[in-house]
Amino acid sequence: MKNILITGCSSGIGKHCALELSRQGWQVFATARKDEDLRMLQDNGLEAIYLDYTDTKSIHSCFKTVMKKTDGKLDALFNNGAYGQPGAVEDLTTDVLRKQFETNFFGWHELTNLVLPVMRKQGHGRIIHCSSILGWVSAPWRGAYNASKFALEGLASAMRLELEDTSIFVSLIEPGPIKTDFPKNALNAFLDNIDQQNTQHKERYEQELKRLNSGGGDNKFRLEPEAVYKKLDHALNAKKPKAHYGVTLITHIMDVSRRLLPTRIVDIMLLKNNS
Numbered sequence: 001m002k003n004i005l006i007t008g009c010s011s012g013i014g015k016h017c018a019l020e021l022s023r024q025g026w027q028v029f030a031t032a033r034k035d036e037d038l039r040m041l042q043d044n045g046l047e048a049i050y051l052d053y054t055d056t057k058s059i060h061s062c063f064k065t066v067m068k069k070t071d072g073k074l075d076a077l078f079n080n081g082a083y084g085q086p087g088a089v090e091d092l093t094t095d096v097l098r099k100q101f102e103t104n105f106f107g108w109h110e111l112t113n114l115v116l117p118v119m120r121k122q123g124h125g126r127i128i129h130c131s132s133i134l135g136w137v138s139a140p141w142r143g144a145y146n147a148s149k150f151a152l153e154g155l156a157s158a159m160r161l162e163l164e165d166t167s168i169f170v171s172l173i174e175p176g177p178i179k180t181d182f183p184k185n186a187l188n189a190f191l192d193n194i195d196q197q198n199t200q201h202k203e204r205y206e207q208e209l210k211r212l213n214s215g216g217g218d219n220k221f222r223l224e225p226e227a228v229y230k231k232l233d234h235a236l237n238a239k240k241p242k243a244h245y246g247v248t249l250i251t252h253i254m255d256v257s258r259r260l261l262p263t264r265i266v267d268i269m270l271l272k273n274n275s
């Protein structure tokens with residue numbers, strides 16, 4: 001039986017992919033942070049493990065648990081757990097930005113570096129990261145999240161090249177809007193970390209609160225987590241997995257636009273999409 005470690009399985013993409021891979025016969029190690037989520041994963045037949053990317057000890061202890069249960073082998077890692085910190089760049093404190101990076105970037109690197117020697121030893125492996133269209137293009141009010149996903153794109157792409165002569169493949173999945181708890185969790189990060197009174201962006205923030213409160217607002221491009229699962233399935237099973245997997249039409253539109261159009265035009269598109 002093949003095995004995979006997936007992070008951030010309390011909801012959304014991680015939960016859907018963990019359950020689906022388990023149905024497909026994989027041994028799934030699914031991480032979460034809250035007791036009730038760990039119980040829910042266990043009740044669904046998954047190996048549930050606590051992991052918080054901001055806590056190095058939990059990353060090491062999760063890895064150790066997996067190694068014990070698999071005799072030191074791991075076929076695949078899906079780095080997925082993350083959150084979006086909204087707010088204008090000028091309203092982000094360095095600590096808030098640092099926390100975004102601890103979760104979305106440093107934790108992913110730490111876990112990947114634990115897993116890689118295992119894959120090298122066994123001679124094969126798949127490392128898949130859930131990035132975002134916002135790792136390709138920047139949007140206003142998303143600077144912290146953009147920065148974390150751009151950093152991930154750079155690091156993962158370098159690793160892909162470094163592993164070119166091995167049978168370990170690194171892939172990035174680039175979703176656009178997907179129906180998950182992402183807006184709810186972004187709303188919490190917004191309320192917790194951004195001063196909405198002492199800001200140049202008060203009006204804009206009122207709109208943003210409305211959008212996040214309504215689950216991300218109307219978005220004709222939004223897809224179910226299954227759309228991400230289909231790409232994950234390819235990245236796990238294809239003989240030659242792709243380096244990048246775009247998900248949703250808007251991801252493909254923005255990818256072509258950023259390559260072909262002048263920045264001025266792409267900026268107009270991004271501002272219109274975020275007004």
Ligand SMILES: NC(=O)c1ccc[n+]([C@@H]2O[C@H](COP(=O)([O-])OP(=O)(O)OC[C@H]3O[C@@H](n4cnc5c(N)ncnc54)[C@H](OP(=O)(O)O)[C@@H]3O)[C@@H](O)[C@H]2O)c1
Nearest residue numbers: 008009010012013033052053081082132177178180181182
């Ligand atoms: N939904 C979208 O539109 C969209 C678009 C592009 C990319 N993505 C990417 O898709 C991935 C999954 O997000 P989602 O849409 O499924 O959102 P979600 O429903 O909010 O799920 C996010 C998961 O990440 C976990 N997480 C948050 N902080 C963590 C930490 N410090 N350590 C470990 N896990 C943590 C959450 O756990 P808790 O429940 O404990 O907070 C949750 O399980 C993310 O990498 C996100 O950047 C999402």
